[in-house]
Amino acid sequence: MTVPPPVRPPEPSPGHVPDPPRPASASRLLAPLRETGKLFVLAAAVTRAIFRRPFQLREFIEQFWFIASVTILPAALVSIPFGAVIALQVGSLTEQLGAQSFTGGASVLAVIQQASPLIVALLIAGAGGSAICADLGSRKIREELDAMEVMGVSPVQRLVVPRVLATMLVAVLLNGLVSVVGTLGGYFFNVIMQDGTPGAYLASFSALAQLPDLYISEFKALIFGFIAGIVAAYRGLNPRGGPKGVGDAVNQSVVITFMLLFFVNMVLTAIYLQIVPAKGS
């Protein structure tokens, strides 16, 4: 039972053995790839855990309510001037081109397809995602997540899944709100400020826009909500050392989400324009 113990274990010598030079550059170059890989692993784990019982309904409702309550008002307030800016810009451009009658369709398409999902995603990442990241991060450094895991409860299933689902659902619903408010704002500015005709505005709208435009808008919002939730959870679950690490993690989660959003938006838009024929063509 008792191993005859050496007075001083032979291997470690006093003082530090100088580390052998290692190709540190290789591992540093690969670090972003490793992080990306871990992000995808978490995304896969969350997707799998979504379908695993028991579903954390209470946590989901709490998170949904929280995220909705911090994003609804800013989203509505941002979307009015945003719709207005697009309407004004498109309006003056189409006037120069002599195509005023198409102002309505053009500005509404821009709002619904591009502006609305992005506004929603930016707000959810900025208001909801940062809160999720800070919450998970501080739980992590206080060992709460370890304690949860020790009790045989998976933090991914218990905490991350309800949050990601909440960001997705809020994104989809909020996208509807922003689309409506943005369109109304555009209509108001175009018709009242630029002396556009209501009839032409609405007519061009139904001439150029089609139902798939709305589908892709909601689909984008769904994906963006997922990305915002996953990135916030990933950075929150892996903060680097102490309270400052949590602050950094929040910061990074917002920045990473923003970059991912614009990139994914570009990809989705390109695919959509390829596979869905424009109306009338």
Added chain:
Amino acid sequence: MGIEVVVDGLTKSFGRQNIWQNVSLTLPAGEVSVMLGPSGTGKTVFLKSIIGLLKPEQGRVLINGVDMVNSPEREIMETRKLFGLMFQDGALFGSMSLFDNIAFPLREHTRKKESEIRRIVMERIDIVGLLGAEGKLPGEISGGMRKRAGLARALVLDPQIILCDEPDSGLDPVRTAYLSQLLIDLNAQIDATMLIVTHNLDIAATVPDNMGMLFCRNLVTFGPREVLLTSEVPVVAQFLAGRREGPIGMSEEKDAATLAAEQVNGGGAGAGPRTVVPQLEPSPGMPVRQAALRRRERVAAMMGQLPQAARTAILNSYTPTAGGARP
């Protein structure tokens, strides 16, 4: 009866820093074991490795045939329900009251009715002496209370294996003594395997059946308490006496020159004969500790391999309590 924990050839490093290597030991079922070690020798890391929170690079931790290092995550999660872990600072959920904290494992893992949960939770709260504080948030109570609440939460699912990370840190000597007694009483009641990580000498001397010590990236020794308490191994002797003279320095290890100088000055001499304090007995009214009976048989079987000093200490410990039961 508790479950045996077999640790086999465990090695853990963080990056290039090796924490400990080739640690092998067996926590006998239902017995109380203590892992000693100076600060920073990876005692907490060892605890977290046993429960599978950290993944050592080599070796296995076998519990009921499940390897907590390499088995699939699902099996590990399932096995964790057998554990109760008391974290160093409690690790309570900051947004929940003490009651909800302690009820958390019950609500997650059982389908008990709320009245049933309330009964169990209040019982555990009573055991750790926190009655009246169950509505408070963890931020509103002292560190010692958080620790005890953490213990109550670890106990609520009737675990087979209880791991305690420094149960004494942040507690005054009196509370530490109460806690020691509480741990022994618990062991008598539920017969769980217990591992306590600490550097408190009182706990080390009075609570465990078995003791081990980590030092300098190695498991120095692990065996019946008497073996360590009478050990002449310099590291163990120095640690248990709390002396400055010996291989342990302010940083993890001393350099050879300081150690040599000490020996020339005869600093290591003042040890004197070591006495073995009797182990704590369960409080009156508690059942007999089955683990103590099992241990007696186990130790009797290995008597031949033990050092002379340990043998005498073991025999002495049998005489006052149990007349005629000597092996």
